[in-house]
Amino acid sequence: MPEPGELGGAKTSRPIRLVRLVNRLMADPGVSIRLQELGAATGAAKSTLSEDVATIDRALEAEGRGYVERTLGPAGGVRYLPFPAPDKTEAALDELATELSRPERRLQGGFLYLTDIVFSPQWVSRLGEIFASLFAAGQPDMVLTVETKGIPLALMTARALGIPLAVARREAGMTEGPALGLNYLSGTARRMGTMTLARRAVPEGSRVLIIDDFLKGGGTARGLVDMMAEFNAEVTGIGVLIATKDPEEKLVDDFVALLELAADNDSAGAAFQLTRQLKLAPRRSGGRA
Amino acid sequence: MPEPGELGGAKTSRPIRLVRLVNRLMADPGVSIRLQELGAATGAAKSTLSEDVATIDRALEAEGRGYVERTLGPAGGVRYLPFPAPDKTEAALDELATELSRPERRLQGGFLYLTDIVFSPQWVSRLGEIFASLFAAGQPDMVLTVETKGIPLALMTARALGIPLAVARREAGMTEGPALGLNYLSGTARRMGTMTLARRAVPEGSRVLIIDDFLKGGGTARGLVDMMAEFNAEVTGIGVLIATKDPEEKLVDDFVALLELAADNDSAGAAFQLTRQLKLAPRRSGGRA
Numbered sequence: 001m002p003e004p005g006e007l008g009g010a011k012t013s014r015p016i017r018l019v020r021l022v023n024r025l026m027a028d029p030g031v032s033i034r035l036q037e038l039g040a041a042t043g044a045a046k047s048t049l050s051e052d053v054a055t056i057d058r059a060l061e062a063e064g065r066g067y068v069e070r071t072l073g074p075a076g077g078v079r080y081l082p083f084p085a086p087d088k089t090e091a092a093l094d095e096l097a098t099e100l101s102r103p104e105r106r107l108q109g110g111f112l113y114l115t116d117i118v119f120s121p122q123w124v125s126r127l128g129e130i131f132a133s134l135f136a137a138g139q140p141d142m143v144l145t146v147e148t149k150g151i152p153l154a155l156m157t158a159r160a161l162g163i164p165l166a167v168a169r170r171e172a173g174m175t176e177g178p179a180l181g182l183n184y185l186s187g188t189a190r191r192m193g194t195m196t197l198a199r200r201a202v203p204e205g206s207r208v209l210i211i212d213d214f215l216k217g218g219g220t221a222r223g224l225v226d227m228m229a230e231f232n233a234e235v236t237g238i239g240v241l242i243a244t245k246d247p248e249e250k251l252v253d254d255f256v257a258l259l260e261l262a263a264d265n266d267s268a269g270a271a272f273q274l275t276r277q278l279k280l281a282p283r284r285s286g287g288r289a
Numbered sequence: 290m291p292e293p294g295e296l297g298g299a300k301t302s303r304p305i306r307l308v309r310l311v312n313r314l315m316a317d318p319g320v321s322i323r324l325q326e327l328g329a330a331t332g333a334a335k336s337t338l339s340e341d342v343a344t345i346d347r348a349l350e351a352e353g354r355g356y357v358e359r360t361l362g363p364a365g366g367v368r369y370l371p372f373p374a375p376d377k378t379e380a381a382l383d384e385l386a387t388e389l390s391r392p393e394r395r396l397q398g399g400f401l402y403l404t405d406i407v408f409s410p411q412w413v414s415r416l417g418e419i420f421a422s423l424f425a426a427g428q429p430d431m432v433l434t435v436e437t438k439g440i441p442l443a444l445m446t447a448r449a450l451g452i453p454l455a456v457a458r459r460e461a462g463m464t465e466g467p468a469l470g471l472n473y474l475s476g477t478a479r480r481m482g483t484m485t486l487a488r489r490a491v492p493e494g495s496r497v498l499i500i501d502d503f504l505k506g507g508g509t510a511r512g513l514v515d516m517m518a519e520f521n522a523e524v525t526g527i528g529v530l531i532a533t534k535d536p537e538e539k540l541v542d543d544f545v546a547l548l549e550l551a552a553d554n555d556s557a558g559a560a561f562q563l564t565r566q567l568k569l570a571p572r573r574s575g576g577r578a
Contacts, residue, residue, distance in 0.1 A: 018304055019348035022311040027354075028411050041352075059308035063330075065316075076488055111464040115487060121448035122317050141398065148436045150403050159410035167408055169437065198404060280525040 014052070017042045021052055025068060025080035030132070031160020034077040040198070053078050064088045066129070082160050083133030084126075086280035092126050097259055100242075111274060112261065118149045118213050127258070128156025131211055131239045134256055134278075136157035138236030142166060142202065144228070146195055146220060150212040153241060157211050157261075166201040166208075168224065170194065176201075180230055184223030185251075193203040195223055197231075206233040215240040218251035225252060243277065299442070306331045310341055314357060314369035319421070319451020323366040342367050344499075349567055353377045355418070369556040371449050372422030373415070375569035381415050382547055386563040389548070391529075401561060407438045407502050407530070416547070417445025420500055420528045423545055424450075427525030431455060431491065433517070435484055435509060439501040442530060446500050455490040455497075457513065459483065462521035465490075469519055473512030474540075482514055486520075504529040504546065509540035514541060532566065 012020070018043060024033065035049055042049070055069040064085025068078055085091070096117070105113045117123050131153070140161065145154035146168040158165040176198035186193035202208065210224050221238055228235050243250075243257030260277040301309070302375040308333060313322065324338055331338070342567035346357040353374025357367055373381070385406070394402045406412050420442070429450065434443035436456040475482035491497065501512050510527055517524050532539075532546030549566040 014304060015307055015344055015402075016348040018307050019311050019345050020352060021356075022308050023315065023349055023354055026312065026315045028414070031411065055304055056308050059305040059311055063312075065307060065309075065312055107464065107466045109464075111466075113466055113487075113489070115456075115490065116453065119444070119454040121444060121454065122320065124444070125317070125448065148440070148456065151437070151440045152454075155408070155410060155413070155441050155444065156572050159414065162410075163411065164405065165408045165441075167404075167437065175323075175396065175398075175405050176403055177396045177400075198402075200402070201404065 009042070012042050013042065017044055017048075018052055018056065022050075022056055025056070025078065026082070028162065029066075029082045029160050030079040032071045032079040032162070035194075038078070053231040079162065081132075081136070082129045083136065084129055084153040085133070089130050089133065089278070090276065090281060093258055093278060096127075097276055100259070100274045101272075106272070109270075112242075114213070114242070115149065119152055121152075124152040124156045125240060127153055128158075129160045130258065131209075132160035134238040135209050135239060138209065139207060140236045141207045143210050143211055144168065144202070144207050144224060144245050146170070146224060148213070153213055154211040157209070157239070166197065166226065168195040168197040171196070180227065182223060182227050182230065184226065185219045186217075186223075186238065193220070193223065195220075195227065197227060202228070202231045202233050204232045207236045208233045209236050210238045211240070212238075213241045215243040215252075215255060215257065216248060218255070221255060222251040222268065242274070290436065298340050301333065306333055306337075307341055307345065311345055312340075314345070314367065315371070317451065318355075318369050318371045318449050321360045321451070322366040322368040327331060360409070368451065369401045370421075370425070372425065373418055378419050378422065378567070378569060379565065382565045382567060385412070385416075386548055389563045390561075395561070399561075401506075401531075401550065403502070403531070404438065408441055410441075413441040413445045416442055416530060417447075418449045419547065420446040421449035424498050424526040427498065428496060429525045430496045432498045432500055433457065433491070433513060434500050435459070435513060438503070442502055443500040446498070446528070451497075455486065457484040457486040457516065460485070469511055469516065471516050471519065473515065474508045475506075475512075478480070479540055482512065484509075484510070484516065486516060491520045491522050493521045495520070496525045497522045498525050499527045500529070501527075502530045504532040504539065504544060506536060506540075507541045507544070510544060511540040518555070 035046055038049055039046060047225060053068055058218050060066045063073045066082040068080050071077055088244040100114060107113050142163050143154050143158040143165045145151055147170055151167060178199045179196045180196050184193050208228050213219055225235055229243040238252060238255035242259045242261050245260055259274050262273045324335055328335060336392050342357055343447055350356045355371040356367050360366055389403060431452050432443050432447040432454045434440055436459055442457060443455050467488045468485045469488060470485040473482050497517050504510055516526050527541060527544035529544060529546050531548045531550050534549055534551040546566045548563050550561055550563055552561040
């Protein structure tokens with residue numbers, strides 16, 4: 001049986017309205033939606049919507065599933081920030097460290113198979129929300145990565161923050177208009193890499209958050225930082241899923257690694273151990289980042 | 290003021306429960322969640338949850354925002370399928386065609402700048418849901434693409450269906466274990482391309498949905514189809530964001546293009562026109578795919 005107001009009439013019942021509001025807010029996390037627009041979609045008055053939004057905020061925050069933020073000003077509205085609570089972040093990363101430590105993931109040459117994880121919609125969605133929660137305070141207005149395996153993580157980080165993504169290419173992207181190319185020392189400085197990025201991909205003065213899947217020597221991250229200097233853009237943070245313990249000396253200083261990989265390439269079978277690198281302070285009362 | 294039951298007690302109020310259920314279902318669309326698990330998270334009885342799920346289903350479907358499906362069997366549960374209604378799909382694609390037809394997007398050499406769109410979290414999220422709605426009937430159990438620009442679209446399609454993603458590389462991925470390499474004729478047969486894919490990325494017997502951003506001659510899609518034959522996997526469909534009108538003869542027959550690009554490379558300024566290719570029949574009563 002249809003409930004009153006659920007068939008698109010001028011007024012909708014509260015349960016129906018809450019369902020649609022959560023759906024709308026979660027469809028584009030990080031993006032501010034004007035109350036006026038939500039009112040038109042639900043037929044509810046502004047004061048009613050404000051109560052609904054407060055209920056949604058409390059319901060999600062008490063579960064550690066993020067919160068709903070009121071933005072002020074003429075374009076003011078509400079947006080959902082899907083930032084997981086610290087205990088949820090730590091539990092997810094511990095689970096991932098266990099999964100990645102499974103012996104079947106050891107490849108010849110001391111490599112770790114993590115392709116399925118960095119392309120898993122469910123994992124990258126969670127990890128993107130974690131990166132977003134860690135770097136939101138720097139107020140980035142775009143996310144940058146370099147192809148290929150960091151793309152899903154960077155995309156989901158950008159999605160959780162409601163900001164665009166730019167992707168540097170390993171070879172000249174001839175079909176993207178004028179581009180800036182840059183040589184950099186990859187990995188442990190054993191080979192030279194090239195990356196290019198379309199000029200129009202990063203506007204001058206952008207505040208850029210760099211996200212990648214793996215950091216060893218830090219050469220790629222260094223290249224991305226140098227590239228942003230060429231674009232007159234500011235780097236607000238560098239986040240990687242996994243950083244290797246060795247070499248201890250990296251080509252970038254300030255990065256956040258979610259997991260640390262301690263590899264023992266000398267032993268037969270390329271033993272390795274993954275541990276959660278990140279330790280989070282419990283949130284202040286109220287739970288806001 | 291907290292509402293009754295919202296602070297994590299054994300029982301939660303209906304508004305709080307609905308908010309958390311929608312949040313949980315939307316966090317991993319396409320993935321089935323057992324009612325038992327939802328019950329533990331909300332402290333609600335199975336019959337109560339069934340009513341809640343029915344309310345959520347009706348509220349979303351009446352808005353053309355997908356629906357909630359009950360899955361049967363021992364692992365039975367509920368999952369959210371974020372398949373937009375046909376009129377919403379057509380409106381989104383018309384909006385995209387208009388955006389892509391803007392003169393600023395014309396690049397020298399007759400190319401079209403669409404990098405910002407295929408890396409936009411908001412656009413690829415919508416487009417992934419559209420692809421998912423079009424290809425769900427083929428019951429794919431994974432999505433396949435080739436680097437680079439198709440990755441976000443393919444990821445979000447996989448996410449909307451709740452299935453994994455595999456990404457073929459343009460060069461040998463040495464760090465992903467044993468891989469299969471394949472040569473193919475790219476674009477309009479003017480150059481030879483190589484793609485490789487880790488053996489373990491696609492299990493034998495997989496039902497694979499191919500998603501990419503752009504199709505001209507169809508050589509890349511043909512290469513992916515041939516590669517799936519080598520993996521003993523079945524291709525259930527091919528979806529591309531944009532197909533060019535010319536050449537009319539493509540190297541694959543059965544593909545679905547959301548938009549068609551008619552380019553006039555002879556004219557100065559590389560004029561082009563984008564139109565919605567897809568025409569959808571209105572859904573049957575009830576709106577299920």
